[in-house]
Amino acid sequence: MAYEVNGQSVACDEEGYITNLSEWSPELAEIIAKNEELEMTDDRWEVVNFLRDYYEEYQIAPAVRVLIKAAKKSMGPDKGNNKYMYELFPYGPAKQACKIAGLPKPTGCV
Amino acid sequence: MADGDTQVPKLAYPTATPCIKPGAMEGLQPFLASPEHNKALGFPGELVPDWKERALAKMEELAGKNRAFQVYLDICVKCGACTDKCHYFLGTADPKNMPVARQDLLRSVYRRYFTFAGKYFPWLVGARDLTEDVLMEWYSYYHQCSECRRCSVFCPYGIDTAEITMAARDILDAVGIGMKYSNEIIGKVHTVGNNLGLNPKALRATLEDLEEDIEDDTGVSVRIPIDEKGADILLVTPSADFFAEPHIDGLIGYAKVFHQTGVSWTLSSYASEAANFGLFIGNYENMRLVSQRIRKAALDLGVKRIIFGECGHAWRVAYSFLNTLAGPWDFLDPNYPVPQHILEFTWNEIQQGNLTLDKTRNDHMTVTFHDSCNVARGSRMGDMPGGQFEIPRNVIKAVCNNFVDMEQDTIHESTLCCGGGGGLLTDDLMDLRIKGAAPRMTALQQSTEQHGVTHMAAICAICKTQFSKVMPKYGYDMDSIVSVHQLVSNAIILDGQKTEDDAAE
Numbered sequence: 001m002a003y004e005v006n007g008q009s010v011a012c013d014e015e016g017y018i019t020n021l022s023e024w025s026p027e028l029a030e031i032i033a034k035n036e037e038l039e040m041t042d043d044r045w046e047v048v049n050f051l052r053d054y055y056e057e058y059q060i061a062p063a064v065r066v067l068i069k070a071a072k073k074s075m076g077p078d079k080g081n082n083k084y085m086y087e088l089f090p091y092g093p094a095k096q097a098c099k100i101a102g103l104p105k106p107t108g109c110v
Numbered sequence: 111m112a113d114g115d116t117q118v119p120k121l122a123y124p125t126a127t128p129c130i131k132p133g134a135m136e137g138l139q140p141f142l143a144s145p146e147h148n149k150a151l152g153f154p155g156e157l158v159p160d161w162k163e164r165a166l167a168k169m170e171e172l173a174g175k176n177r178a179f180q181v182y183l184d185i186c187v188k189c190g191a192c193t194d195k196c197h198y199f200l201g202t203a204d205p206k207n208m209p210v211a212r213q214d215l216l217r218s219v220y221r222r223y224f225t226f227a228g229k230y231f232p233w234l235v236g237a238r239d240l241t242e243d244v245l246m247e248w249y250s251y252y253h254q255c256s257e258c259r260r261c262s263v264f265c266p267y268g269i270d271t272a273e274i275t276m277a278a279r280d281i282l283d284a285v286g287i288g289m290k291y292s293n294e295i296i297g298k299v300h301t302v303g304n305n306l307g308l309n310p311k312a313l314r315a316t317l318e319d320l321e322e323d324i325e326d327d328t329g330v331s332v333r334i335p336i337d338e339k340g341a342d343i344l345l346v347t348p349s350a351d352f353f354a355e356p357h358i359d360g361l362i363g364y365a366k367v368f369h370q371t372g373v374s375w376t377l378s379s380y381a382s383e384a385a386n387f388g389l390f391i392g393n394y395e396n397m398r399l400v401s402q403r404i405r406k407a408a409l410d411l412g413v414k415r416i417i418f419g420e421c422g423h424a425w426r427v428a429y430s431f432l433n434t435l436a437g438p439w440d441f442l443d444p445n446y447p448v449p450q451h452i453l454e455f456t457w458n459e460i461q462q463g464n465l466t467l468d469k470t471r472n473d474h475m476t477v478t479f480h481d482s483c484n485v486a487r488g489s490r491m492g493d494m495p496g497g498q499f500e501i502p503r504n505v506i507k508a509v510c511n512n513f514v515d516m517e518q519d520t521i522h523e524s525t526l527c528c529g530g531g532g533g534l535l536t537d538d539l540m541d542l543r544i545k546g547a548a549p550r551m552t553a554l555q556q557s558t559e560q561h562g563v564t565h566m567a568a569i570c571a572i573c574k575t576q577f578s579k580v581m582p583k584y585g586y587d588m589d590s591i592v593s594v595h596q597l598v599s600n601a602i603i604l605d606g607q608k609t610e611d612d613a614a615e
Contacts (some may be wrong), residue, residue, distance in 0.1 A: 012139050015537065058312035063353045065317055082355070082589070094353075094538070107295050108305030109350040109357075109385060109421075109535060109571035 024102030032100045051101040116544045124553040127194040133206040143288035154286035161285040168284040172277050182269045183220045192261040203547035209261035209271045228291025252278040256532035258483035291536035294385045304349035304383035326502050329608035332369040341376035346384045347419025348571035363595025381407035384424035387603040401435035414443040416449045422482035422570030426489035429489040451491050457501050460508045466603040469511045475565040478510040481525035482570035509601035514561040520553040530576030551584040568596045
């Protein structure tokens with residue numbers, strides 16, 4: 001399984017998470033989002049960029065609560081809440097946003 | 111995604127027997143584990159050429175080691191008492207999800223190779239050859255069992271389908287057919303220390319963030335200590351408590367209780383996981399390795415007591431097997447049970463009057479309690495029979511004014527699985543999870559109609575995640591599932607805590 005980006009093939013697993021994290025690019029994010037039937041609006045980019053920054057620092061995606069707290073700071077309380085995050089990413093900000101951000105899927109009882 | 115076209119089952123009542131639909135779930139298979147994930151657990155990477163010999167040898171080994179497994183295979187009289195007791199059968203109507211039929215998938219092969227009649231007259235006794243198709247049929251239907259053990263309660267012989275499912279999965283792993291979800295997770299516990307793969311740096315940052323949240327909410331500095339040598343209590347909790355909602359609110363609840371009672375406690379980054387998926391795949395060696403991390407952490411930190419957080423199967427492993435897996439625990443304080451459940455601790459403190467609780471803070475909810483299968487069946491809590499049913503309810507009633515139980519045949523030892531236990535909490539099984547939740551959701555809907563129940567509390571990380579995902583399919587908000595210690599957290603008034611009255615001034 002793979003995505004096609006500018007003629008290049010980027011491998012992913014059965015669920016669409018890319019296998020080599022260094023192959024991520026903003027163009028790829030747009031393509032993954034399109035597969036998920038989402039358009040990459042500014043707010044979605046804000047979340048994806050935060051996830052990538054957090055991952056770079058901690059090598060794991062943040063807890064949803066941490067993400068929401070950060071969103072509250074940057075987007076304000078109207079958008080920095082669980083409900084809005086699920087509106088942005090209906091399959092869950094942790095899993096779906098991670099997929100678009102090119103990060104591994106959170107595993108475990110989550 | 112897999113759940114887009116799921117037909118949400120409509121049941122007349124929680125345990126209503128459906129008209130059977132043969133083959134309804136045929137061919138459903140969770141993703142296979144990659145060779146790396148299998149090898150990391152000591153299994154062959156992929157299906158071995160001599161799979162038939164190895165599978166039969168493994169079956170013989172298990173029947174020799176585990177007397178219960180052999181008795182369960184020999185003793186069934188096909189009385190039918192179990193047929194309508196499985197939530198997956200009730201939700202999918204596939205007759206192979208009747209517990210007896212699930213057992214027979216393996217029993218028929220056992221008969222063929224290990225019984226006199228099956229060796230010489232297989233057609234008379236329902237014995238069949240082991241083929242690759244049979245192997246994949248096992249993979250499918252033994253991953254449509256959550257090892258919840260409800261059927262065993264109703265079996266006159268006490269046959270436990272969970273033991274047969276675990277054996278089948280162990281045999282499959284032994285020939286190189288592993289399940290991605292469980293095997294990837296166990297590998298992460300072996301290397302990082304928890305199911306999530308949360309490293310110590312990230313874990314510390316998360317806990318600091320939560321400490322900040324508690325201080326913002328209450329004005330009180332409540333610590334969530336980690337890796338603190340010399341602490342009295344080691345808290346072992348599911349890593350979902352560091353990551354997911356509503357689990358995190360439960361963790362905050364534990365921290366407030368510990369803070370208010372003044373005990374010294376710590377988490378461990380090395381043993382940052384209560385869950386033990388070794389149980390789910392039926393593999394003793396992996397279960398032992400996961401448990402050994404808790405022993406090492408307890409020794410390294412020099413603690414006197416071990417307390418487990420809200421995690422269903424972790425409690426079964428801890429309560430029933432911890433001593434044989436990772437004991438002896440003679441270095442711990444003998445005045446306390448090894449291990450102790452967080453609810454035992456909190457209930458003791460409530461009884462002693464050590465917590466100030468304002469029940470009205472939960473007045474916006476009418477709460478019911480979902481008994482998690484691995485706590486309800488095959489373990490206990492506290493020092494009296496049935497403690498695992500009474501203690502959680504006692505704690506809830508101490509912190510909530512409005513509590514109602516669901517239908518009698520869906521609670522206590524007859525509790526219905528959430529639909530996501532036993533290593534099935536993965537997106538690729540979402541259709542099964544939604545259908546398997548139908549009996550529990552129907553019981554909840556009844557209590558909503560009859561008693562106005564708004565929220566359901568649970569003490570298992572899997573139950574909490576499963577319900578937050580499937581409840582919206584049944585007309586509830588995802589935050590209708592709550593942690594029991596979240597209710598405690600809402601009600602508890604810490605010394606020096608700012609209240610709404612203070613804020614108004």
